[in-house]
Amino acid sequence: MDRILYTASNGAARILEQQSAIANNMANVSTTGFREQLAIYRSVPVVPHAGELPTRVSTVASTPGSQFGQGAMVETGHALDAAIAGDGWFAVQTPDGEAYTRAGEFAVNQNNQLVTQTGLPILSNDGGPIEVPERGSITFATDGQISALGAGDNPRDIQLLAQLKLVNPARDQLVRGDDGLFRVAGGQAAQADDTVRIAPGFIEKSNVNPAAAMVAMISNSRQFELQMQVIKNASTNEERANSILSAAG
Template identity: 65%
Template sequence: MDRVVYTAASGASRVLEHQGIVSNNMANVSTAGFREELAMYRAVPLQGHNSLPTRVSTATASSASNYQQGGLAETGHVLDLAIRGEGWFAVQTPDGEAYTRAGEFAVNAESVLVTQSGLPVLSEDNAPIEIPERGTMTFSDDGQITVIGAGDNPNDIQNIGIVKMVNPPVENLVRGEDGLFRLADGTAAPADEQVRMVSGFVERSNVNPAEAMVTMIANARLFEMQMKVIQEAKTNAERANGILSAQ
């Protein structure tokens, strides 16, 4: 069979991979703080004594992310936090420290500040943040948390900690299967005092749904073209076999 089949099959495989990534982006258009995933591929010249110099295959180079900030949506909920500009919230996972832009936080039954999936939000002391019961909280733009207990004098303000916010180089970050980001070397990033946040807002996903839909349509057409090339190669091979059999 003509080697063009393998070239087309390789291209079709990459198109399917890309379509899966774009579909995942579309599914997370409404996910707070989601970072669009990008597909990175590279051309690989085919080697061999019978290979034409114009024939190339494709291979997955690496996965990447679009780190552009999403729009901020005002919610008015004090536990909804959004980072302005660059930076990340630090959370504790079973595998160590991880980072997210999703600031839809809550207080669990143990009075600990957690993410929507129940992961503790870390303070600059690398410890979970405990929230006093029935306390009225406020967050400053540098992450400091102040609380006034129920029935307390308005002047009796307690400073219970500072939300840990980090800003490592994005080229050092890798996306985990849980959607959280981690440093590639497995270490924990130090707190960055320059990162700022705002309370009562949530950062939207940075996925552009219109662009993602156009990409999905283009991928579908490209896949059809690859399948047509394979079908044409098969037809040509059958014709060639027929001519040889008639001789």
Template identity: 80%
Template sequence: MDRILYTASNGAARILEQQSIIANNMANVATTGFRAQLAQYRSVPVVPEAGELPTRVSTVAATPGSDMSQGAMVDTGHALDAAIAGPGWFAVQTPQGEAYTRAGEFAVNQQNQLVTQGGWPVLSAGGQPIEVPDRGSLTFASDGQISALGAGDNPRDVQLLAQFKLVNPPAAQMQRGDDGLFRMANGQPPAQPDPAVKIAPGFVEKSNVNPAQTMVAMIANARQFELQMQVVKNASSNEDRGNSILSVQN
């Protein structure tokens, strides 16, 4: 069998992998704080056997990453919304340990804890869940300080609850999880708070996925896949012709 079948099918497999990542990005165009996932593959020459010419090139998946550029900031005016202004992350607690997110659409759960829309407790600078007074109203400061005013309290009795744990580890030290959250890679300890990270109260950061570019990439990938399948079809056709010629000669 012509080895072009293997190289073409390998290329088609890489394209399908990339297409699934592009489709996931497209599905998260409206997800708050989402970071577009990057998929890359590179060509690798196939080492020929003795007497053969180096005419085959295979493909392998390169190390995937994420686009860390800032998404659009939208003013919601909601008291429990906050966006990271510039680089940085909110820290949250998950069953798999501490994780990081840019999604600042917070809520208060039945245990009076400040949580994300996914239900994960938001962590304070001390690494603990943030407790909210019953029916209390919260105010966020740009440095991450959280103040609360209890129901019926005098406005002068505002109390300082905690401070968001805001971190900014190097992107190379973080990895994306299947749940969309980021964590420290290779079992590294949790990131330390970074006082340089600031937030924008009353804002949320939208996904940084560009819908137009993503749609173009999806169409281009589909066409590339069709070309790979055409190569497989042509190789099979050429093999059939070659076999028919040999049959006639015999």
């Protein structure tokens, strides 16, 4: 069998992997705080056998990554919304330990705890969940301090609840999970960073560029078609060679 089949099929597989990442990005264009996923592949020369010329190139997947540029900031005016201003992350508690997100579209669950839209508890600087007074209103400060006023309380009785755990680990230490959250490689918890600031009443949109993602998806589709055409041509050439040999015999 012509080895070009393996070369072309390998290239097609890498294209499908990248197409899957692009499709995931497109699906999360409207997801608050989403970070664009990168899937990169590179060419690798195929080592020829004795007497052959180095004319073929294979492809391998490179280490996947993420695009960490900031998304558009949108003012909502909601008391429970906050966006990271610049670099940094909110810390949340998951069943597998501490994780990090840029999505600051918070809510209060039935246990009066501050949580993400998916129900994960938001962590305070002391590593615990943040409890909110029942039917109370809360206010975020730019440094992550949370103050609350209970229903019917005098404005002078406002109380300090906690401080959001805001972290800023090195980007090359962060690993994206299947749940879309980021974790520090090795599983350890990142240290709080008191230089991280938030913008109360704002949310950060996804940093995916829809137009660029659509162009990449179309380009990948065309490259996949080219790989399939190479495989088809190789198969046709093999059939013709076999027919010639059969006729000669």
